[in-house]
Amino acid sequence: MVGMESGQSGVCTKKCGGGKQYRHRECNSPVPKHGGSDCTGFGFPIEHQNCNLNPCPVDGGYSEWGEWGTCSKTCGTGQQTRNRSCNNPEPNNEELRNCNTDPCPVNGGYGEWSEWGVCTKEMWRWKSISTPRM
Numbered sequence: 001m002v003g004m005e006s007g008q009s010g011v012c013t014k015k016c017g018g019g020k021q022y023r024h025r026e027c028n029s030p031v032p033k034h035g036g037s038d039c040t041g042f043g044f045p046i047e048h049q050n051c052n053l054n055p056c057p058v059d060g061g062y063s064e065w066g067e068w069g070t071c072s073k074t075c076g077t078g079q080q081t082r083n084r085s086c087n088n089p090e091p092n093n094e095e096l097r098n099c100n101t102d103p104c105p106v107n108g109g110y111g112e113w114s115e116w117g118v119c120t121k122e123m124w125r126w127k128s129i130s131t132p133r134m
Contacts, residue, residue: 012051021051060091 013019024046027039039045063085072078 014052016052016054016056018050019052020048022046022048054097058089058091060086061088062086063088 010021010023012021026045032038065084066082068080068082071080
């Protein structure tokens with residue numbers, strides 16, 4: 001499969017963050033014979049679609065340590081604390097998925113009126129007309 005970017009048909013090029021998935025077809029249904037045309041004009045033999053659009057996970061990392069706080073005692077052995085945050089970068093703690101994938105209902109409606117047909121005793125055409133009340 002010359003020219004394919006993915007190296008293997010059907011496999012997405014990335015596990016996350018948006019990749020491409022390829023497929024191919026061959027000009028063999030039927031194979032051109034006896035001077036018949038090849039598949040030129042019937043579209044490309046390779047097509048692709050986007051895949052694995054979910055964002056890639058991001059591992060969080062700690063910031064630098066902050067300043068030491070005040071000692072808990074003015075004499076004797078006390079304790080001091082300092083802090084750091086998990087924000088370098090902040091971890092990716094959100095996932096995305098499709099939902100409500102059923103198509104929305106579509107109400108039917110009448111099209112345009114047809115032309116009038118030949119009038120016979122058995123044929124009737126009617127249309128409801130509302131008239132304002134006085």
